[in-house]
Amino acid sequence: MLTIGQLAAYAGVTVRAVRHYHQIGLLPEPERDTSGYRKYGAPAVVQLIKIRTLADAGVPLAQVGRMLEADPATFAEAVERIDAQLRDEIDRLAASRRQVARLTAGDSLVLPPPVVAYLDRLREIGTSDRILAGERDGWILIAARWPDQVLEWMPDKMAQLDDPRVVRLYQLLSEIVDADVVDDPRVTEVVDLMVELAEQAEAAGVIDVHETGQDDDISFALLDDLADAADKRAERIRELMRERGWDGWTRTQRVKEPPG
Amino acid sequence: MLTIGQLAAYAGVTVRAVRHYHQIGLLPEPERDTSGYRKYGAPAVVQLIKIRTLADAGVPLAQVGRMLEADPATFAEAVERIDAQLRDEIDRLAASRRQVARLTAGDSLVLPPPVVAYLDRLREIGTSDRILAGERDGWILIAARWPDQVLEWMPDKMAQLDDPRVVRLYQLLSEIVDADVVDDPRVTEVVDLMVELAEQAEAAGVIDVHETGQDDDISFALLDDLADAADKRAERIRELMRERGWDGWTRTQRVKEPPG
DNA sequence: CTTGACCCTGACGCTGCGTCAACCCTGCAT
DNA sequence: ATGCAGGGTTGACGCAGCGTCAGGGTCAAG
The missing domain is CATH 1.10.1660.10 (Multidrug-efflux Transporter Regulator; Chain: A; Domain 2)
Structure with missing residues (x-):
């Protein structure tokens, strides 16, 4: 015993x-x-x-x-089921491992490589870490909402960085956030640049809207909100932009006529 | 919002x-x-x-x-750890799958193929299902205790089934359990056979002990217990065997002199 | 007689939520 | 004004397979 x-x-x-x-x-x-x-x-x-x-x-x-009491046929059937479940579980974990393998660096955490390349480019042209962090967060939102389209958009965005005015814009923004003074005079220059770029884009018929529909309004609102939450100067710039007839950080467009 | x-x-x-x-x-x-x-x-x-x-x-x-707040080095380290855990988990599940694959039939459930072959052989020579079930359970215990040695023992056990007396023994036992009468006269014949076989084994110097030590006494006790629990005629046979100077179902040996 | 190694029951903890329950809020159709 | 659907709120239990206390009692040996 x-x-x-x-x-x-x-x-x-x-x-x-x-x-x-x-x-x-x-x-x-x-x-x-x-x-x-x-x-x-x-x-x-x-x-x-x-x-x-x-x-x-x-x-x-x-x-x-149940299996210990089952007849051979039922037993075999159950074995089949169990094996299928194990296969699924293994597949799930293997997928997880592939994901984990992509987590080597912080940036590539949630973002596809082309976006990471874009962010790297931004860093190279002297963009400050805080602006970069904001950009990264923005792209996280974008990649979550349009995981496929974002890949198509990147070449255009990358090309924009060849425009010296865009480079200047990011450098100005970097200086502003790093300086951290209340009424930075460079804000005016930023707004001038942004209006210029927006008008040019309008003339060229490219309003940075790509193929997004009205369902996406909420997403753009979120992106704008993100910028505003990151730095209060962002709000100030938006105000000035609105005075000049433009609205929105991400999808810059003509201010709609106020009703009445 | x-x-x-x-x-x-x-x-x-x-x-x-x-x-x-x-x-x-x-x-x-x-x-x-x-x-x-x-x-x-x-x-x-x-x-x-x-x-x-x-x-x-x-x-x-x-x-x-923690990972979301970690610096890149710590992050990479954590990623390493996670990946190792995932690998282990996948290995575990893969091993499970290999096990599951071996569960196709009821017999092979817990037993290595040579033992299953032995049981099949027992069935072929006309052993009843109840005896077979008992044998299977016994081999489950043996395989759990000596998973490696059991493979070495099987050729000998298999060869024993070529002896007509052993075949006769199993057939007699089968008839006895199937008949299910209280004082089956065939019990005597069984005991005669077993004593004969034990004496022959003793003469040949093979006492079915192989390489087991005294630590294994408990295992043999379990095996005997298993037989006794399966059928009360088993107890009766053991009694008769003891009267003839032999003890134990599994590791049949000379009864030790009672002390005093 | 003490000590250490077991045994007993009962209960909480872990992971990542799913799923009630019982109630409050909001916006739209009637 | 009312009713109703479809949100939201907290609180609590449930799941798998045990690990791990807590707070006892028991056994074998020195």
């Missing part, structure tokens, strides 16, 4: 596990000796080994009981 | 998940509107997307917070 500890040792499991199997009815409660100790016979050992064999094979305990 | 539902939809998660992230402090609780509704800005969306990206990559939520 075995105590619970001996039984567990024989089958290579913990005492707690054996008690757990009792609780869920997988292993019948054995007789007790005078002092209340459980005492097990050989059949319990066999049963426990069977249980562990199935459990080690990845069978959920809830199904182990 | 977004409600919790809009936020969740934007990031592709459930409302419940968002609230969970609040609870565990992964996502800061936002402002409330006059009626107590949470209202979120763009930064929350970004944060939520970052969280999901790491979580989807298999990072435990408990580590996500």
Whole structure:
């Protein structure tokens, strides 16, 4: 006769596990000796080994009981099911690993490589870390909303950085946030530049709208909100822009006529 | 400003998940509107997307917070750890699958192929299902205790079945259990056979002990117990065997002189 | 007689939410 | 004004498979 500890040792499991199997009815409660100790016979050992064999094979305990009583056909069917579940789980984890492999650097965390390249380019032209962080967050939102289109947009965005005025714009913005003074005179220059660029884009018929519909208004609002939340000078610039007839950080467009 | 539902939809998660992230402090609780509704800005969306990206990559939520604040070196280190854990988990599951693949039939459940072959052989010579079930359980115990040695023992065991007396023994035992009468006269014949075989083995110097030590006494006791538990005629046979000077079902040996 | 190694039951903890329950708010159609 | 659908709020239990206390009692040996 075995105590619970001996039984567990024989089958290579913990005492707690054996008690757990009792609780869920997988292993019948054995007789007790005078002092209340459980005492097990050989059949319990066999049963426990069977249980562990199935459990080690990845069978959920809830199904182990049924499987041990099943006829060969039902058994085979259950094995099939379990195997399919294991396959799925392995696939899921493998996908996770591929994801993890892409997390080597901070930037590539949530962003596709072309966007990371764009951010790197921004850094090269002297953009400050705070502006970069803001840009990164913005692109995170964009990549979440238009995961496919964003890849098409990147060549255009990248090309814009070849325009010295755009470079100047980012440098000005960097200086402004880094200086951190209340009424920075360079704000005016920024607004001039932005208006100039917007007007040129309008003339060329490219309003940075690409293929987004009205469903996306909320997304653009979020992007603008993001900029405003990042730095209060952003709000000031938007105000000045509105006075000049333009609205929106991300999707700059003509201010709609106020109704009435 | 977004409600919790809009936020969740934007990031592709459930409302419940968002609230969970609040609870565990992964996502800061936002402002409330006059009626107590949470209202979120763009930064929350970004944060939520970052969280999901790491979580989807298999990072435990408990580590996500730290990782999002970590410097690149610490981050890379953490990524390494996560990847190792994922590898382990995948290996575990793959091993499970290999196990599951071996579970096609009931017999091979816990037993290595040579033992299954032996059981098949037993069935062929006309052994009854109940005896077979007992044998199977016995071999389960043996395979659990001596997983390596059992493979060495099988050729001998298999060869024993070429002896007509052994075949006769199993057939007699089968008839006895199937008949299920109290004082089956065939029991005598069984005992005669067993004694004959034991004496022959003794003469040949092979006492079926192989390389087991005294630590294994408990295992043999279990095996004998298993037989006794399976059928009460087993006990009767053991008694008769003891009268003839032999003890033990599995490791038959001379009865030790009673002390005193 | 003490000590250490077991045994007992009962209960909480872990992961990442799903799923009620019971109630309040909002916006639209009637 | 009313009703209703479809949001939102907190609180709490449930899941798998045990690990891990807590607070006892028991056994074998020195």
